Amino acid sequence: MKQVKWLFHPILVFIFSVTALVVSLFLYIYWYIEVSSGLRSAMVRFNVEQDQVFAADTWVVILVLSILIGTILLGIFIIFVFSQKTTQLYRMQNNFINNFTHELKTPVTSLQLYLQTFSRYELSREDQLKYIQYMLIDVDHLTQNINRMLNLAKLESKSYMGEFVVCDLVKTVNQFLEENAHLFKACRIAVHGPDATTVYQRINRHLFEMLLMNILTNAVKYNTEKMPRVDISIQPARRRTHIRFTDNGIGFDRKEMKKIFRKFYQIGRSDDMTAKGSGLGLHLVQNIARLHKGKVLAESQGRGKGSTFTLILPALE
Known part of the structure; x- marks a missing residue:
């Protein structure tokens, strides 16, 4: 199953597609040149004028065909690069979600633990102040992460207004x-x-x-x-x-x-x-x-x- 999945990797598919397209272009030109050579030999043998068989713009057609295939190759390459960047962004977003979830979950879990301690035990004023200080640090951590997200959203949407x-x-x-x-x-x-x-x-x-x-x-x-x-x-x-x-x-x-x-x-x-x-x-x-x-x-x-x-x-x- 893994080998089949490996064969459909985007990079391999891209390489196979480009190779197939280039080989087909090469075979077409090779076939055309071989057929043209055979026809020319036959025309020389039977004394037939070449203008009656070959159009003057034959090589122009080949040139145009080559440009079109080159354009197709360029399009495939652009799509491939875009696909790879999209995949990379998707992975980075997943990393961000996992990490940011941890960044939020850790202080929330800590706050929950401290609050449970307050509710279950009688604490001295000194211990209360100590735990409150820890809780304030966790709240500050949460606030920083949330503000970072909100500020980035404002900056990217160009909706941030401020005086210079x-x-x-x-x-x-x-x-x-x-x-x-x-x-x-x-x-x-x-x-x-x-x-x-x-x-x-x-x-x-x-x-x-x-x-x-x-x-x-x-x-x-x-x-x-x-x-x-x-x-x-x-x-x-x-x-x-x-x-x-x-x-x-x-x-x-x-x-x-x-x-x-x-x-x-x-x-x-x-x-x-x-x-x-x-x-x-x-x-x-x-x-x-x-x-x-x-x-x-x-x-x-x-x-x-x-x-x-x-x-x-x-x-x-």
């Missing part, structure tokens, strides 16, 4: 880190701005903070060091502003450089590493960058060597 204002980037990043210091207690984040220069940029503050949150949480999440580290470097140029986020995390292979911004893509799903998150964070980051008329580039020297994400924004005129 001119801000000092260094001040904005530092303020964001101060307000969210409780989320990054176990890591070291350093901001490096240009000396004696204020970098102003037109941004949507809410979206920009969402971008910072996703990049920084990714840097902490995909990190096996005892002390995760992120260096944020803000460098103004003549026409662009570069904001680099360099971490000491797990990094990624060169082949994953463009894939990591795809929706649902998760580093580690295809190897022995455990994939984390929902696969939406960096896709959300790229969408936010585009709304700011910019883009995000990713770099890494390989697994275990950290990574650098560079946000490029048009300079304020």
Whole structure:
């Protein structure tokens, strides 16, 4: 049964179809040339003029036929590529659903356990506060996942409305880190701005903070060091502003450089590493960058060597 299923694999079907089409074209041309040669020999023998048998546009017909078959081959190839991408997207969606379900189920199960503990036992005030703190962390986790989904839906539908204002980037990043210091207690984040220069940029503050949150949480999440580290470097140029986020995390292979911004893509799903998150964070980051008329580039020297994400924004005129 497995062998029969293997024979109907899309790649094999595509190869067989293209091969059959090419062979049929070759055999047709070969047959035509052989028949034409035989006819010419017969005409020479019986002294028959060739114009009475062969049309002047014979090779034009062959050329047109070749172009049509080439077009068919191109169409088959496009359909094959589209089919493969659709299959890949379907697999990524399945991975996302499975992983995101786990992301939602884990805190819900934890909350249920804590609430059952509250209902069945008499707890001291100290234990109550401890469990309430755990529950608040789970609720915050749930809220982040739900908000990520809602925000992505708004961004992709282009229904997100927000005000763009001119801000000092260094001040904005530092303020964001101060307000969210409780989320990054176990890591070291350093901001490096240009000396004696204020970098102003037109941004949507809410979206920009969402971008910072996703990049920084990714840097902490995909990190096996005892002390995760992120260096944020803000460098103004003549026409662009570069904001680099360099971490000491797990990094990624060169082949994953463009894939990591795809929706649902998760580093580690295809190897022995455990994939984390929902696969939406960096896709959300790229969408936010585009709304700011910019883009995000990713770099890494390989697994275990950290990574650098560079946000490029048009300079304020």
